[in-house]
Amino acid sequence: EERGVLYFRGILESEEFQNWCKNNPLPFIIGESVNGGLLFGDLAELRHLLIAGATGSGKSVFVNLLLLSLIINVPPDELSMYLVDPKQVEYTFFDGFPQVREIITDMKKADWLLESLVNEMENRYTLFAKSGVKNIVSYNKNHEQKIPYIVCAIDEYADLVMENPKVENHLVRLGQKARASGIHLIICTQKPLADIVTSVLKSNLPSAISFRLKTSQDYTTVFGKGIPFNLMGRGDGVARLEGQVKEYERFQSPILTIKEDEEEDIYNQLKELFKDVVVEDIELPEVESEIDKLKRIIVNTNELRVSELGRLMSIGNNKVHALIQELVNEEWLRKEGRGYVVNVDDEELASWRESGT
Numbered sequence: 001e002e003r004g005v006l007y008f009r010g011i012l013e014s015e016e017f018q019n020w021c022k023n024n025p026l027p028f029i030i031g032e033s034v035n036g037g038l039l040f041g042d043l044a045e046l047r048h049l050l051i052a053g054a055t056g057s058g059k060s061v062f063v064n065l066l067l068l069s070l071i072i073n074v075p076p077d078e079l080s081m082y083l084v085d086p087k088q089v090e091y092t093f094f095d096g097f098p099q100v101r102e103i104i105t106d107m108k109k110a111d112w113l114l115e116s117l118v119n120e121m122e123n124r125y126t127l128f129a130k131s132g133v134k135n136i137v138s139y140n141k142n143h144e145q146k147i148p149y150i151v152c153a154i155d156e157y158a159d160l161v162m163e164n165p166k167v168e169n170h171l172v173r174l175g176q177k178a179r180a181s182g183i184h185l186i187i188c189t190q191k192p193l194a195d196i197v198t199s200v201l202k203s204n205l206p207s208a209i210s211f212r213l214k215t216s217q218d219y220t221t222v223f224g225k226g227i228p229f230n231l232m233g234r235g236d237g238v239a240r241l242e243g244q245v246k247e248y249e250r251f252q253s254p255i256l257t258i259k260e261d262e263e264e265d266i267y268n269q270l271k272e273l274f275k276d277v278v279v280e281d282i283e284l285p286e287v288e289s290e291i292d293k294l295k296r297i298i299v300n301t302n303e304l305r306v307s308e309l310g311r312l313m314s315i316g317n318n319k320v321h322a323l324i325q326e327l328v329n330e331e332w333l334r335k336e337g338r339g340y341v342v343n344v345d346d347e348e349l350a351s352w353r354e355s356g357t
Contacts, residue, residue: 005258008065009256012029014038026043026151027040028069029069034250043070049208051189052192052222053188054190057213058235060090061253061256063186077146081150081153082102082151083104084113084155085104097271098278110167117152117170118173120183121183123285125180136180148182152186155188157188158191175204194221210238294313294320
């Protein structure tokens, strides 16, 4: 009947959380459990995180404080963050922190980002293999030039996947094997629909946090079954985290301030703490254009059937036809009978074989 206020700063400065930060590379605050204990997480241990919550549930406040936990507790040269913000309003306070490399509001660029992260993941595993290590922790222990953790947070996954259905493929690949490379995902949604938060995606997101949702079916979509609580909104949440003893842990998440007009000032004050920090620019691997990808596939597979090329590129036949027509127009391909033949010299063919190795 009389709700108390749980402040972020109080938990941040607590001895329990300070001790937690010493042993966990990507620490964040979850909140206070029903028995009064504090709950923390480590994104490096949890791999990736699915966060759901309807409007007014406290999801956005929680996610912002999760990101702020990471920014405050992980040195800027050890963390690079990419924030995908379809609504263009959720992550605006984070612009200006050195850890935040980019805030992406263009959904086509978000697709490029996720594909780049897949390429970065593969590059890191190649680097680990050459160095004789299996993960980012071992690599950084043995090298003076450390590689940073990467955290990619997507604010409204439903909006992203409805505009770019291909992004699920990138997220599944990252979900399957990105953890050891130090790349972690935070996927958020207000609308946990079964055709958007698919079983394939969920199988690679074993840790989930939910705030109040509109229907019981929504909880089933997030967790695979219903929850034994009636969440009240405003930060009342439930966590099912990989490795935790209880299947579900109910908690109250903290807030930064009860005065909304103070929030921006607090973020600006925190940015001042980093004003003299200089971080090295990192460049994610280039993403191959579709036309270049088609050339590489044709040269390395000798495949020219439209249906097979569509399968190999994960695009529709109409798109393949359009790309093939581009290659015909630039005389890279030549129409012959009912099919096509490659119309370039051996040097050109060799260059595509080399780029595919």
